[in-house]
Amino acid sequence: MSTNRFLSEKKYWRSFAGVIGWQLNRWYCNHRFCSRCTKPLKRSEKERLLYCESCGLIVYPNISPCVIVAVYDGDKLLLTKYANREYRNYALIAGFSEIGESLEQTVRREVMEEVGLKVKNIRYYKSQPWPFTDIILAGFFAELDGNDSIRLDEDELAIGIWLPRDEIPEVDSNIALTFEMIEAFRTQKKE
Structure with a gap:
C-alpha cells in the first residue's frame, strides 16, 4: 500500500494492521x-x-527514532514542503536521531539544519509508529527562540513559511502525526 493511499484511507485500523x-x-x-x-x-x-x-x-526488528517538530512563534506555525518528494502537502520539520543524541537534541539540530532557526521550550506531544520506513515518530512542539528569518536547506525543503493560525488549512485526516499536530495547533489544542 502506498503512503498516499494509506493517508487517504478512512478505516485507519484496517490500513494500519495491513501495513504492520x-x-x-x-x-x-x-x-x-x-x-x-x-x-x-x-x-x-x-x-x-x-x-x-x-x-x-x-x-x-529495526525501528529508528525520528522526531517531528511543530515550531511556533506566538500565533504562527512553521509549515514546510519537501523538495524532490512525491508528498506535496504541508509538513513539519522532521528527522532521524543520531547515535548518542537525545530526542530533544535531535529537535534542535533538525530545526537548525532544515530552516536555520533556534528553538526553546521543547515539549513532547505524542508518538506514532510509521511502518513504511521502520521508524517511531516522536512529536514535539517547540517555540521559536530569536529571529524568525528562515534559511532553507534546499536539498531537503522546497518551502518554509510562517502561517498565522487562522490561515492554516484544515487537515481532514488524523492518520499521520504530522496532520494531527498541525490541526492541534490550528485549533489551539497543542498544550
Missing part, C-alpha cells in the same frame, strides 16, 4: 540469514526476534 503485517513480512524476508556466521535465522516462539542457533546472534 507488510512491515513484519518485509523484515522477516530481509533477515533470513545470520549477518555474523551466515547460517539461517530462526523465529522465536516467545517474542518478536530472530536468532541464530549456530552463533547465538539475536536480531530484533
Whole structure:
C-alpha cells in the first residue's frame, strides 16, 4: 500500500494492521540469514526476534527514532514542503536521531539544519509508529527562540513559511502525526 493511499484511507485500523503485517513480512524476508556466521535465522516462539542457533546472534526488528517538530512563534506555525518528494502537502520539520543524541537534541539540530532557526521550550506531544520506513515518530512542539528569518536547506525543503493560525488549512485526516499536530495547533489544542 502506498503512503498516499494509506493517508487517504478512512478505516485507519484496517490500513494500519495491513501495513504492520507488510512491515513484519518485509523484515522477516530481509533477515533470513545470520549477518555474523551466515547460517539461517530462526523465529522465536516467545517474542518478536530472530536468532541464530549456530552463533547465538539475536536480531530484533529495526525501528529508528525520528522526531517531528511543530515550531511556533506566538500565533504562527512553521509549515514546510519537501523538495524532490512525491508528498506535496504541508509538513513539519522532521528527522532521524543520531547515535548518542537525545530526542530533544535531535529537535534542535533538525530545526537548525532544515530552516536555520533556534528553538526553546521543547515539549513532547505524542508518538506514532510509521511502518513504511521502520521508524517511531516522536512529536514535539517547540517555540521559536530569536529571529524568525528562515534559511532553507534546499536539498531537503522546497518551502518554509510562517502561517498565522487562522490561515492554516484544515487537515481532514488524523492518520499521520504530522496532520494531527498541525490541526492541534490550528485549533489551539497543542498544550
